[in-house]
Amino acid sequence: MTPGTQPPAARVTSLDVARLANVSQSAVSRTFTPGASVSEKTRERVLAAAAHLGYRPNILARSLITGRSNMVGLVLSELSNPYYPPLLEKLSGALQAQGRHLLLFTVPHDQDVETLIPRVLQYQVDAVVICAGTVSSGMAAACARDRRPVLLLNRTASHPQADHVLCDNEDGGRQAAAALIAAGCQRLGLIHGQSGTMTADLRARGFLAEAARAAVPVRQADGGFTAAGGAEAARCLLTGPEAPVDGLFAANDLMALEALRVAETLGRSVPQDLKIIGFDDIPDAARFGLSTLRQPLEDLVQALAAQLEARLNGAPAAPPQVLPVCLIRRASLGAA
Amino acid sequence: MTPGTQPPAARVTSLDVARLANVSQSAVSRTFTPGASVSEKTRERVLAAAAHLGYRPNILARSLITGRSNMVGLVLSELSNPYYPPLLEKLSGALQAQGRHLLLFTVPHDQDVETLIPRVLQYQVDAVVICAGTVSSGMAAACARDRRPVLLLNRTASHPQADHVLCDNEDGGRQAAAALIAAGCQRLGLIHGQSGTMTADLRARGFLAEAARAAVPVRQADGGFTAAGGAEAARCLLTGPEAPVDGLFAANDLMALEALRVAETLGRSVPQDLKIIGFDDIPDAARFGLSTLRQPLEDLVQALAAQLEARLNGAPAAPPQVLPVCLIRRASLGAA
DNA sequence: CTGTTAGCGCTTTCAC
C-alpha cells in the first residue's frame, strides 16, 4: 500500500450538521463564529446536532478564508540548555491562553535557521517566534513580504521589522562584575558563551566594561555555553602560573555549575577563595548555591505574548523590549 | 482597530505563478507535487517564476484536499522534568525528517488531557502523540472516530486502538532491586513516583517483586516524581528509629539526586553505607555519579516515528512496544 | 504531458 493512498478520514462537516439540524450551512458556521448573529432557537438546534455528530469546525479550512491559522511557528535550537524548557512551557501556556498554538521547528545541527523559515511560512502561521541561532535580514525580509510578524526571543536586533524581547544581558554582565568586585575580588575570570551569539557577547561586554571601570584585571576563556566547554574553561582559568582568579563570571549557569565543581576538584573553596556568578537561574542553580542573574521568564513571555497580539492587530514592530535581570545572591557569593 | 480586522496578508498564490510562467495553475501544482509528471521545460519555467515571486505552496490549502496536514499534535504536561526536553528534541527531529511537524498543546495545571483533545483534532493533525497524564478511553474514542492515530509515549494502555511505545518500567524496577541486593544491600528503600501514574506503579511493582523474591524487606515513601518530594521521602527513609536502609531506589533521577544530597547531609556515605539507583539517566545523573536505569530515548523515538508512519499508511494499531532499559553503573553503586 | 473542471470545508457577502 503506497503512502497517502488511504482514504481521508470520514470527517463530519458543517453540512452534515446543517442537514441534521434542518438549517443552512451558514447557520452552522454562524453558530461557531463568536460575533455572528443567530437566533437562540437556531443556535440550540445546531449545537445539539453538532454534539450528536461530534462536529467541530475545521480550523484549517477556516484559516483559508480568514487568513488566520492561530498557529505560531517556533524556531528553536537549544532545547538541551535547561534554561529553555521552562521558557517553552510558559510560552506555550501564554499563547494557548490566547487561543494560539505553537508549531515547532527545531534547527538541525547541520543546518541554518535561514533555510527553515520558508518551511515555517508554508504552514501559514500567524507569526514566527525565533529563539535560535542568529537571524539574518534575508529571513526577516521573507517574513515581512508575507506580512508575518517575526518576534525574536532573547536575540538582539538584526532587522527593524522584527520585534525583540530580551533581558538586559549587558547590564547582567555589569552587575556580575560589580558584585564580585564589591565582594572583594581582585582578579576576575570570565567564561564566555558561544562567541558570535549576541547574548554571549553582551554579557561579556558588560562584565568587561564594569571591570575596566574599576580597573580590575580580567582573564578570559571560551566555554561555548556548554557544560563540557565550561569545565574546560574553568580549569584553564583556575590553574596556570599566574595568580589565580578569585572571582568568576560564567555567561550561563550550565558553565558556572561546572566551574563550581572544577573549583572543588582543585581544592579551591567557594566562596572563600573564589566567588562565582552564573546567568539564567536554572533549577540546579538554587540547588547548588550558585549565585546568578535571573531572567524574568514570566515577564519575557508576557511581553512577547502581548507584542504578538498587538502585531496581529496591525500594530507595527515595537522598539526592542529589554527587561531587567536580577542578581540572586547565594552561597557562591558568600550569601546566607 | 478590532482584532482580526486586518486585511489578510497579500500572499502569492499558485495562480500568480501560473500567469507569470504562462502555464495553467495545475502545472504549478504539479511542479510542487513530488510524484507528478511535468516536462522539464515547464518545471523550469514554473520554478523560475515561483522563485521570482517567492512562492511556496500553502500547506493548509493542500491539506484540505489531501486530508494530510503533516502536523502531529503533541500533548505534553511535564516539560519541567529534565527527562523530557531531550525526548522532545529527538522527537521533533525525527518527525521533521519525515516532513512532519509538532503542534504543541500543554496541559494546564487545572485541566485535563481529555478536554484538550477536541481542540487538537480541530487542527486536523495527522496523528496525536500523548505524553501526559492518564489517557481515558473517551479520548481515544474521539480520535478513533476521526480515524486519527493516537500514540502514547511512555504511558501504558488504556485503549486497544492506540499505539504504545514505552520502556520496560517494571523490569527496570526489578533490575534495580536485583542490583542493590547483589551489591549486598539488606534493607531496601523505595521512593515512589506520583502514585496513580503507570510508570510510577510499574517501577515500584518490579522493584517490590524482586525484593520479595529475595526476601529482602522494603520501606517505602512517596516522592511524587518531584525534586522536593524526593528529598522529603529520602529524609523520611534515611532517618527514624528503625535500622536505616542501605539500598535506595527512586522512581526517577530527579528524586534520586535529591536522595544523594540528603544522604550526604545526613552523613551517610555513598556507596559505602548506602547505595542509590535512579531512573531515566538525565544529564545530571552522569555528573553526580548516580547509577540509573537508562531509557533508550533514541529507540523510543525511532519506534514511535516508525509506528506513526505505518499507521498513516493504513496499518492498524500495533501491540505495545516495550523497549528494554539498561542499568548504568556509576559511583552510587560502587562502580569505578 | 497539458489545461479544464470540480470541489476540499469553511466564512462571507448579498438578497430576502
Add this chain to the structure above:
DNA sequence: GTGAAAGCGCTAACAG
C-alpha cells in the same frame, strides 16, 4: 435572522 452563492488556495480526476 436566514439561506443561496461565491470563493479562500490548492489537488485530482478527466479529456485532450
